[in-house]
């Protein structure tokens with residue numbers, strides 16, 4: 002497959018931007034080679050600078066659940082932009098999007114719109130500390146919550162991929178108030194509360210992890226965290242930036258029926274434009290300035306064009322819920338990949354919730370970062386490139402979940418499984434995957 006224009010573009014990009022990208026997750030750091038540059042996208046497909054078509058399983062790392070260029074979203078964005086791209090003053094669209102979020106997410110009574118998932122989680126932990134008057138935040142290894150200084154400790158996603166769990170520039174003072182525990186290990190959380198419960202402001206987690214690859218909460222884990230935080234007066238924070246509107250219209254909290262005190266959102270809620278949000282019970286959210294004293298602000302927060310994309314996306318998901326269809330596609334893909342890996346005799350495991358899925362090159366079911374870290378990264382890289390050469394664009398890291406959209410078809414899934422079967426077979430036969 003000729004990708005010469007992407008190679009040229011990457012060389013040019015590297016001269017202008019660190020690593021040639023604006024986010025390390027895109028840099029192919031974990032799989033090697035040059036990232037593909039895209040010119041356009043449509044539905045389930047991406048088209049690169051050389052005109053190659055790919056079935057897209059990244060979906061912009063989650064936002065594109067309706068597929069690329071959904072006409073309802075494009076039309077809403079064009080109309081909003083023609084009325085003005087930013088006022089720095091209140092608009093009714095913000096109230097409308099807030100109302101959609103409040104209606105959809107069971108634990109949210111009030112919400113603040115921001116510009117990214119990172120801003121949402123950064124603000125949520127500041128609010129938890131401001132509301133409780135306590136300092137310590139508990140997080141879990143392999144959970145990624147954006148590039149918030151105090152949470153960039155044993156992070157997942159590209160931090161784990163690039164083996165930089167702690168980043169230079171994050172001071173000891175900043176991470177001193179962060180306690181990192183093992184995901185799915187409730188007894189470790191019980192011990193932490195027994196030791197320092199009166200200092201813990203909040204517990205933040207991905208209720209279904211995407212940033213170790215897809216890792217599910219073990220039965221009782223979410224319920225146990227809810228009970229422990231309640232008992233010790235700490236806030237339970239579900240980082241639903243990835244799972245919000247993905248695993249269910251009401252997010253993981255509605256799928257697992259565990260209600261947190263605060264919820265962070267991003268990705269789908271902005272319909273592919275820069276938008277995040279954090280919300281929770283009104284009596285907590287009313288501590289946020291100007292209603293309360295916890296400072297948080299943003300020039301483009303609630304931006305008219307981004308809110309238009311978010312409103313169009315949530316209305317589409319609310320009025321014609323695609324989750325049953327996504328469940329069927331997810332089952333088909335998981336079955337197909339499992340059969341392909343088994344036929345090739347490749348040790349593996351698969352985890353899936355709805356349209357979030359990961360094929361782990363690890364026979365042990367992945368329940369936490371220690372297990373995830375034992376995956377065969379090299380074999381994953383060869384699998385990734387084998388599929389890429391066959392027009393299938395998987396997440397470029399073992400430690401990311403794949404996503405698909407309502408525009409993917411059973412035929413796309415079958416084409417993906419056929420390519421994976423060929424690649425995995427070649428991997429066991431000689432380790433080299435021939436160009437198609």
Ligand code: KE4
Nearest residue numbers: 024026062117118119145146147158242243
């Ligand atoms: P953003 O600041 O990237 O919008 O959101 C940060 C974030 C917060 N919480 C969760 C659970 C997330 O998954 C993310 C961002 N996810 C990564 C991919 N796993 C974004 C990709 C990237 O960094 O380029």
